[in-house]
Amino acid sequence: MMFQSLKNCPYYLVSRVYLAVTSAxxxxxxxxxxNNVKPAYIGALFTLWSEKSLRPSELxxxxxxxxxxxxxxxxxxxxxxxxxxxxxxQDRRASRIxxxxxxxxxxxxxxxxxxxxxxxxxxxxxxxxxxxxxxxxRTVLINCSKEGMK
Amino acid sequence: MMFQSLKNCPYYLVSRVYLAVTSAxxxxxxxxxxNNVKPAYIGALFTLWSEKSLRPSELxxxxxxxxxxxxxxxxxxxxxxxxxxxxxxQDRRASRIxxxxxxxxxxxxxxxxxxxxxxxxxxxxxxxxxxxxxxxxRTVLINCSKEGMK
DNA sequence: ACAATTTAATTCGTATACGTAATATTCGAA
DNA sequence: TTCGAATATTACGTATACGAATTAAATTGT
Numbered sequence: 131m132m133f134q135s136l137k138n139c140p141y142y143l144v145s146r147v148y149l150a151v152t153s154a155x156x157x158x159x160x161x162x163x164x165n166n167v168k169p170a171y172i173g174a175l176f177t178l179w180s181e182k183s184l185r186p187s188e189l190x191x192x193x194x195x196x197x198x199x200x201x202x203x204x205x206x207x208x209x210x211x212x213x214x215x216x217x218x219x220q221d222r223r224a225s226r227i228x229x230x231x232x233x234x235x236x237x238x239x240x241x242x243x244x245x246x247x248x249x250x251x252x253x254x255x256x257x258x259x260x261x262x263x264x265x266x267x268r269t270v271l272i273n274c275s276k277e278g279m280k
Numbered sequence: 281m282m283f284q285s286l287k288n289c290p291y292y293l294v295s296r297v298y299l300a301v302t303s304a305x306x307x308x309x310x311x312x313x314x315n316n317v318k319p320a321y322i323g324a325l326f327t328l329w330s331e332k333s334l335r336p337s338e339l340x341x342x343x344x345x346x347x348x349x350x351x352x353x354x355x356x357x358x359x360x361x362x363x364x365x366x367x368x369x370q371d372r373r374a375s376r377i378x379x380x381x382x383x384x385x386x387x388x389x390x391x392x393x394x395x396x397x398x399x400x401x402x403x404x405x406x407x408x409x410x411x412x413x414x415x416x417x418r419t420v421l422i423n424c425s426k427e428g429m430k
Numbered sequence: 431a432c433a434a435t436t437t438a439a440t441t442c443g444t445a446t447a448c449g450t451a452a453t454a455t456t457c458g459a460a
Numbered sequence: 461t462t463c464g465a466a467t468a469t470t471a472c473g474t475a476t477a478c479g480a481a482t483t484a485a486a487t488t489g490t
Contacts, residue, residue, distance in 0.1 A: 131398045136323055136343065140410065141301050141398060143417040145323075146344045148298040149447070150424035151291050152476095170476060173286055173295075187438065193286065194296045199477050201440055206475080223438045223485045248281045248291060251423045255416055260290065262409050263416045267293040273401045274300035299477070302446095320446060337468065349447050351470055356445080373455045373468040436487070445478085452471070459464090 151251060158247035164239050166210040166232065170203060172244060174227075178213065179237050183226045185218070212236065301401060308397035314389050316360040316382065320353060322394060324377075325362065329387050333376045335368070362386065 136142040155169040167175065173193030178184065184192070186200040195203065204227060207213045212233035218224040252260060286292040305319040317325065323343030328334065334342070336350040345353065354377060357363045362383035368374040402410060 131395055131402060136326060137418065138414065139326075139398075140402065140414060140417075141305070141394075142323060142344065143414055143421070144294055144298050144301065147417050147420050147424075148294050149344075150421055151294065153448080154424055155291070168475075173292060176286060176289075185438075186440095194292065194299075196478060197439065198441085198479070202476075218438095221438080221486070223483095225439075244291075245281055248289075251420050252281060252290065253423060255419055259412050259416050263413045264288065264290060264293055266405055266409050266413045267290075267297050268287065269405055270297050270401050271293070271300055273403060274297075274304055303478080318445075335468075336470095346448060347469065348449070348471090352446075368468095371456070371468075373453095375469075432488105432490095434488085434490105436485100438485080439483085441482070442480090443478105446476080448473105448475085450472090453469085455466100455468080457464100457466075460462090 151248075154251060155244065155247050159240070159243045162239055162243040162246075164236065164243055166212065167236055167240050168206070168210075171207055171210075171212065172240070174203065174207065175212065175233065175236065175240060178227065178229050178233065183216075183228050185224050186215075186227060189227055207233075301398075304401060305394065305397050309390070309393045312389055312393040312396075314386065314393055316362065317386055317390050318356070318360075321357055321360075321362065322390070324353065324357065325383065325386065325390060328363065328377065328379050328383065333366075333378050335374050336365075336377060339377055357383075 131140075133139045152169045155172070159165075159167055159169075173195070174189055177189055177192045181192075186204060187197045190197055190200040204213065204215065208215065211230055213227050214230055215225045216228055218226050281290075283289045302319045305322070309315075309317055309319075323345070324339055327339055327342045331342075336354060337347045340347055340350040354363065354365065358365065361380055363377050364380055365375045366378055368376050
């Protein structure tokens with residue numbers, strides 16, 4: 131893979147898009163009055179809105195984070211009154227993550243703010259191009275998870 | 281923008297790809313014997329290999345980082361013997377960033393390792409799809425930089 | 431039953447990036 | 461020329477994520 135300028139390097143582009151979209155989501159949430167949800171919570175929240183009561187490691191697997199990353203994330207989400215840890219009665223090593231009332235009621239506003247922000251940022255991009263992009267990114271993820279790359 | 285699963289959310293995909301490729305680059309460099317270059321240095325190094333002696337803020341603009349992010353990055357790159365800060369004789373507020381001997385000689389091995397890693401991770405993706413993806417990502421960056429989004 | 435292994439979660443140290451505020455210097459207008 | 465605005469960089473606090481090591485509990489092989 132050859133590229134002359136950084137703007138032509140897919141890694142550079144992905145990095146910048148990640149940071150820029152994260153920043154836009156933060157502002158989008160704030161201007162929708164959602165003040166206790168940070169961009170990093172989105173994956174965990176979306177997962178918990180469809181599946182109640184997961185373990186930290188399961189939640190991490192679904193949201194794409196390592197177990198050791200979940201500890202701090204869940205600490206912050208608990209501090210922000212979105213989830214609570216409950217001891218798992220079946221397994222005293224484990225805990226269950228459950229939405230609080232605030233975490234549940236955030237569903238509407240957060241989906242709204244995320245949808246609106248992404249609609250704005252992806253405006254003017256043909257559907258087929260967006261589908262191609264998502265397919266490419268999924269392929270890269272699969273390649274990353276192959277032996278020797280993990 | 282609607283999506284049922286996280287795997288269909290472009291922000292989720294971009295986040296995961298960024299983290300997974302970063303991790304792969306770290307390993308790719310290590311296995312090429314490049315031990316003092318971290319993935320976050322790549323943008324700055326590529327820039328300095330084509331333009332000598334930039335100010336921290338200029339380097340940040342070209343590499344896509346805020347000035348306040350440059351301080352720590354340059355601290356680490358100096359610690360790792362890749363660059364050095366020189367006081368700017370024209371402006372005592374400013375400094376010039378220059379490659380060290382190590383920073384210069386890293387060019388070959390780093391370009392090699394990055395190229396090889398990205399080739400592996402983007403294997404099997406048609407050129408036209410990759411071009412579409414890069415175009416989409418550039419469009420998103422432009423949308424992010426518009427008024428109200430910054 | 432129980433020692434060895436595996437598993438769940440956390441702790442710790444580090445890297446990465448940002449925004450806001452502080453500091454130092456330069457520049458421009460009066 | 462001197463004072464106030466603009467600029468370059470850094471300092472500081474916070475968020476985010478990882479890997480390696482640790483702790484505690486469950487599981488497995490014998």
